[in-house]
Amino acid sequence: MELHIVINGRKDLAAQLYQQLREAIATGRLAAGAQLPPSRLLAEQLGVSRKTVSDTYATLTYEGLLVGKIGRGTFVNAWAPQTNRVQTATDLACAANLAKWQALPSPMHHPTRDSTLRYEFIGGATSRHQFPLDEWRRCTQDALRRIARNSGFYSQPEGLPALRSAIAGHIAFSRGVNCRDSDIVVTNGAQQALDLIARVVLEPGSVVAMEDPGYSPARQMFMAVGAQVASVPVDEQGIRVDLIPDGTRLIYVTPSHQFPLGMPMSLARREALLARAFELGAIIIEDDYDSEFRYEGRPTDSLQSLDTRGVVTYVGTFSKTLLPELRLGYAVLPPAIYGAVLKAKQLTDQHSSTLPQWALAKFISEGYLLKHIRRCHTVYAGRRERILQRLAGDLSPWFEAVPTVAGFHMAALCKVPVDMPLLMELARQAGVGLYPLDVFFHDAPVRPGLIIGFGAIEALDIDPALDTVRDILQQIG
Structure with missing residues (x-):
């Protein structure tokens, strides 16, 4: 690789070369320890004498x-x-916009591998020990062989046909979603799906109705594109449809497993929500993030399966069923917005990586995904039951569980005043990761408590971790 030096004319050759090399070193373009070309080679490259370079x-x-x-x-x-020549953020014309982005909180920021505590109750994370590594390795090897036979061109922005077909079959079987392959766009996780929909549906000042409490990363993303987020309270049946304001353009809900409290939306409330969205001309985003894991009662249909008017976008992810690091999700889109979302996807990143797409398509079609979900269901059910027993037992003076029948997190509300920041800090010092509910409340009155994830903690670790929490609660009163 040639060193980028530009010599103009035939005058002051040594001065030109000196100035450019000095500037490259001062700005860091030539990093400390970088080797320069031999003087003879650089002289030939630039068309100057070797003596000029040597001097x-x-x-x-x-x-x-x-x-x-x-x-x-x-x-x-x-x-x-x-020499540091980099402008600061306040020097730039976009300083106010940068400050707005930097001010966004990160209430669901996951710990890094190095900072993970011994016991983790974080929501939305799975145990690496449950991941079917051997089956995934076989599917990845098959994906590599397929890619080696391909033309080398870019792939389709909507995703590989094989994966879209596999997703359509899987969600029809497991969640009753009514869709065809041609309704699906494969995304980099559910968060990109939310972003793409927001890009094409919203404008600065558009109104988005969201559950309160609700999924904060979605709220922040809507606000980042300039939307006005209307906080709509929830009750035991789900979002209060009667409080969704006029002028709403987008409605974001988690009907199968309300985030973060956990209750499902009732059938009557779902039908009212569909009617309200049609009346407003609004699009509903149904974020069905973890309802494939169900422990009690009859399965509930997806909201999308009840939609006869084309107002529901069904968003799903494989971060919860497999691993968050795979970054694969999808959106089942109504015809009215499909073309616009597909264009936004193409402009954003052309398409999602095809290697994991091929691997996942085979993983689903070979039956590995359903087998993995059934195996994890048994594991998560045991963890959930043990946590519920502890919340109903020696932790009952402080907390009560919110009834929930799906997913792999639950909410525990405080029965008495608890110094939550102190509890979390002392627990962290003891190696236990606890996470508060209050960060998911915005305009609704805060109900203090914990969001307890049981996807990333092993069953044998639950009792020692909760013993520690109980002891801390006894100490702080």
Whole structure:
């Protein structure tokens, strides 16, 4: 690879070369320790004499910017002084917009691998030990063989036909979703699906109705595109449809497993929501993030399966059933917005990576996904039951569980005043990750408590972790 140096004309060749090398080192374009081309090679590249290059190297070496190593070559000095020429955010014309983005909170920021505590009750995460690594490896190897046989061109923005067909069959079987392959767009997780829908449906000032409490990353994303988010309270039947304001353009709900409280939306409330959306000319986003895991009662139909007017967009993800790191999700779109969302997807990233798409298509079609869900269901059911027993037992003086029949998190509301920041800090010091409910409340009165995820904690770790929590609660009173 040639070093990028531009020589203009035939005058002051050494000065031009000196100035450009010095600037490249000062700005960091030539990093500390980088090796420069031999003087003969650089001279041939630039069409100058070797002496011009050698003299420039010598001058920069004398100034401490370069260092020669016998038998190896010339390198940028690791201790070369650097000039910081980067503007600060406040210097830029877009300073106010940058500040708006930087001010967005991160209430569901997951810990890194290095910062993970011994016991984690974080919601939305799964245990790596449950991941079917052998089956996924076989599917990935098949995907690599398929890619090797392909043309090397870009793929379809809507996703591979094989994966869209597999998704359509899977969600029709497991969730009763009424769709065809041609209704589906594959995305990089559910969050991208929400972003694409918001891009084509909303304008600055548009009204979005959201459950309160609700999924904060969705709220922040809607606000980031300039929407006005109307907080709509929930009760035991779900979102209060009668409080959805006039002028609403988009309605975001989690009807099968309300986030974060956990109750399902009643049939009557679902029918009222569909009628209200049709009246408003609004699109509903049904975020069905983890309802494939159900423990009690009859399965509930998806909201999309009740939609006869084309107002529901069904959003799903494989982050909960498999691994968040796969970053694969999808949207089942009504005809009215499909073309616009597909164009937005193409402009955003052309298409999602085809390697995991091929692997997932085979993983689903071979029956591995359903087998994995059934296996995890048994595991999660045991963890859920043990947590419920503890909440009804020695933790009952402080907390009560909100009834929930699906997913792999539950809410525990405080029965008495608890210093939640202190509880979480002392628990973290003891290696237990606890997470509060209050960050998901916005305009509705806060109901203090915990969101307890049981996807990432092993069954044998639940009792030691909750013993620690109980002991801390006894200490702080």
